[in-house]
Amino acid sequence: MSKYNPHEIEPKWQRFWEERGLMKAREEGEKYYVLEMFPYPSGDLHMGHLKNYTMGDALARFKKQQGYSVLHPMGWDAFGLPAENAALKFGKHPAEWTFDNISRAKESLNLMGILYDWDREVTTCTPDYYRWNQWIFIQMYKAGLVYRAGGLVNWCPKCQTVLANEQVVEGRCWRHEDTLVEKKSLEQWYLKITAYADRLLKDLDKLEHWPEKVKAMQRAWIGRSEGATVRFALEGREEALEVFTTRPDTLFGATFMVIAPEHPLTLEITSPEQRAAVEEYVRAAQLKSEIERQTEDREKTGVFTGAYAINPVNGRKVPIWTADYVLYGYGTGAIMAVPAHDQRDFEFAKKFGLEIVPVIKPADADLPEPLQAAYDGPGVMINSGEFDGLANEEGKKRVTAWLKERGLGEATVTFRLRDWLISRQRYWGTPIPMVHCEKCGVVPVPEDQLPVVLPEISDVEQIRPQGKSPLEAHPEFLNTTCPKCGGPARRDADTMDTFFDSSWYYLRYTDAHNERLPFARDKADYWMPVDQYIGGIEHAVLHLLYSRFFTKFFHDQKMVGVDEPFERLFTQGMVMGWTDYGPVEVEGERVRLSEEARIRLELESAELTLDEVKKMGAELRPHEDGTTHFWKPAVMSKSLGNGVMVGPFVREQGADIARVTILFAAPPEKEMIWTEEGVQGAWRFLNRVWRRVVEDEEALKTLSAGFDPGALEGANKELYRKLNQTIKKVTGDIEGLRFNTAIAALMELLNALYDFRKGNEPNAVYKSAVLSYLQLLAPFAPHIAEELWHRFYENSVFDARWPDYDESALAADTITLVVQVNGKVRARLEVPADISKEEALELAKEQENVRRYLEGKELVKEIYVPGKLVNLVVRG
RNA sequence: GCCGGGAUGGCGGAAUAGGUAGACGCAACGGACUUAAAAUCCGUUGGGGGUUUCCCCCGUGCGGGUUCGAGUCCCGCUCCCGGCACCA
Secondary structure, three states: OOOOOHHHHHHHHHHHHHHHOOOOOOOOOOEEEEEEOOOOOOOOOEHHHHHHHHHHHHHHHHHHHOOOEEEOOOEEOOOOHHHHHHHHHHOOOHHHHHHHHHHHHHHHHHHOOOOOOHHHOEEOOOHHHHHHHHHHHHHHHHOOOEEEEOOEEEEEOOOOEEEOHHHEEOOEEOOOOOOEOEEEEOOEEEEOHHHHHHHHHHHHHHOOEOOHHHHHHHHHHHOEEEEEEEEEEEOOOOOEEEEEEOOHHHHHHOOEEEEOOOOHHHHHHOOHHHHHHHHHHHHHHHHOOHHHHHHOOOOOOOEEEEEEEEOOOOOOEEEEEEOOOOOOOOOOOEEEEOOOOOHHHHHHHHHHOOOOOOOEEOOOOOOOOOOOOOOOOOOEEOOOHHHOOOEHHHHHHHHHHHHHHOOOEEEEEEEOOOOEEOEEOOOOOOEOOEEEEOOOEEEEOOHHHOOOOOOOOOOHHHHOOOOOOHHHHOHHHHEEEOOOOOOEEEEOOOEEOHHHHOOOHHHHHHHOOOOOOOOOHHHHHHHOOEOEEEEOHHHOOHHHHHHHHHHHHHHHOOOOOOOOOEOEEEEOOOEEEEEEEEEEEEEOOEEEOOHHHHHHOOOOOOEEEHHHHHHOOOEEEEOOOOOEEEEEEEEOOOOOOOOOEHHHHHHHOOHHHHHHHHHHOOOOOOOEEEOHHHHHHHHHHHHHHHHHHHHOHHHHHHOOOOOOHHHOOHHHHHHHHHHHHHHHHHHHHHHOOOHHHHHHHHHHHHHHHHHHHHHOOOOHHHHHHHHHHHHHHOOOOHHHHHHHHOOOOOOOOOOOOOOOOOHHHOOOOEEEEEEEEOOEEEEEEEEEOOOOHHHHHHHHHHOHHHHHHHOOOEEEEEEEEOOOEEEEEEEO
8 A cells, every 4th residue: 555655746736736727816706815915035934934825725725615716816025124134245136135035935835835826926026016106106196195294203223214103113113123213304205194094993893804903903003082172372472382182171170281392382482591491301302212201210301481371261371391291293292281180290290399270070079189199080070160060071072162162172083193104215115206306396207107117236235225215326317307397307216115015915916917007996896805814913003004095095096996905804823933042050940041041032030940941831851962951932933043944844744744733733813833743743644544545445446426315324324424514614614714623623534434444344425425525635735635536536626616514414313412400410311313302301310310319309490402401400 | 001812631722602621633651563663553641539330529710690501691800912002
């Protein structure tokens, strides 16, 4: 009998699928669009890279088997910093490095048997893709969604470029965790994503099949607040100071105001006596990074400006302070401070001895005197003139209306979301298709002149970032003529944020070779929305928010019918690998790590107890050289060197084994730890499949698979039932991406096939079960399934229609009836499935062990759950 | 602090309309086969106890509750993971 040998069969079937164009999208019938977030091309892949592609491939194959018109495309998010950095490091042009990585990554994907429609491959760094970035940019410009503005921007000193707000994480660059983002004043291009803030927020409710976590993160990021704008007249000046507040009901308690140091009015309103102090404070604030502002133990700082404003409701003269706890970027950059009802204002007032006037008190209690902390709960208004006695929620509306009537303010909605800064001072990106003309100002490049091609710079040194765009140094690129007046002009030298590229690539797949448009509406409408999108949680706000924005823009432009791109979103867990953190000293219960390991593990102390080691999921393992090493699972990565590389693994063990290992080890949304034992389990499973089929191959070939399901009995009937239960289970599990339980069900059915063969010869029922089995296995382990399928058929297993289950075969003839007394199980008995309630109860009461519990007690209630259990409730 | 998600054997995890807790796999142990090992096959494996073909008690982070019956529902906690965080 032949042995299961993945190396023999895997390349063979990969070629077969390739030749048959198995995953070519055909655009006929009911569609299904499966998409994994396209990767940054990073060369040889490890198992961590492959988890979502394996999931997507299993789903795509399954949908194909179900007869859907499937789109499963792949592409490369190929512009960006890593290519530049690698280029500089190895002295290669970014393009060369990128295309080399693409071909190596493709090889890894092919080795795993992951099928795509490569005819629709998209590579964002090619002119035939990025010209549409430029085209879209211009359409947005025409729609008034692109603007150029000066002001403070985030600057990463490592990247030597500006960043979008979304790319600043805890005050640091998203690519450089150790690098604090600086502020610079620059004129840059922005996309007006805030114009869509309300829709981006509201439509989250439509995304039923998105993880709650992602929606919560987007809601928080968009940050909608309802409140009021209030104008405070400035003493001795014409203009007013505008503030935003969510608590107009506390307006009578506004005893001072705070204006952000960066606010243009700050220095303007400052009195001569306070000028020196304020200027000093403003300068100090500018030098502080965001992170410093946040980590200063929250101790409030600030300076009196010497200016006063008039509280519009009570005419009170209130001092204006400047303090960095007020952010220039939010609301109006100034606040009315109500220390009695806002903890931050309270702390500030306490520190600087400012007045605290309570204006809300709890309905059924009094506020403590003096206040120990701000009271921010509900209550009724006090010290508020005509509004006294109103519930504060009602007060919000009434005070706002009062302000509105007098032209002093109005209801306002404020968002935390900022417009998207998309200029980048880097080489490897899409040139911004704008021309600066001295006479005409900023002029978009006419559509028929697109693409503005990124010049090939052969000297790698010239692409090195220097704080301004490398393209500035290329006159042949820079100098052009104005499309409007024909006079001399300069091109914009910045490139686009690469998140622009990834905001619409899923639409390009629907019509990848269109030379007139980024995509034709009929193609996009056929395929969109993406039915299942799979990717990492790290894009919860960035890519997934930008893509939603783009889709809504395209929708408004009548370019596509949908206004949300991704019907179902799945965020997969990461793949971890056991990682060696080097030698440790062990003394009894104590373990001492090296300083290097302590830092890598982000531990406070290098000293651990054995108990702590266990708690953190780590292990001590003997090393070859006789020392003991500290091992712990960590996310697979190149830098940790713990990645199991696809090429070597597939060549030594096999693609199907890798696929089953990944899909079975844990629920797909959770992190999985890749282990040798897990691989062993997958190998044993597939081997058992192989042997079960091959051992019976000759016998099965001579049998027909036809039989009358209604006439089955005994073991045949049981096997048929198990098969149908498994079809139902596996079908449902794949739909829900529960691959781990689908494979568990397949293992159970395999065990049932083995059990059947212990007492029975192969027959028609068995043959039908084996063939269906191969179909059910095919999404997960396609090569072995295809190989074994071909022992019986000429055609691909993926051309055979996914099996339906026979509803009438699911129920067993006999069931295990559980008998409980007062909810505790006292007996189990085999009974016919269609047993009547009366019979079941009677039978239950006859049981020896049940009678013991009924003896001398009063039977007060009898519960019968058909097909499941009897519960007898007794008293006494 | 706020928001989201969790907590089930030695381990990964099942139980997806409140109804047999621990499917499936891993690891471990015992046995068969073998000169031996690997592979394979059979069996045992939540804890405790007993009169040991069987029976009892305990058991899904903790404390209450609803129910004939709770891993599942409700209330109150603890801890863990993730996100946000001076956002007015």
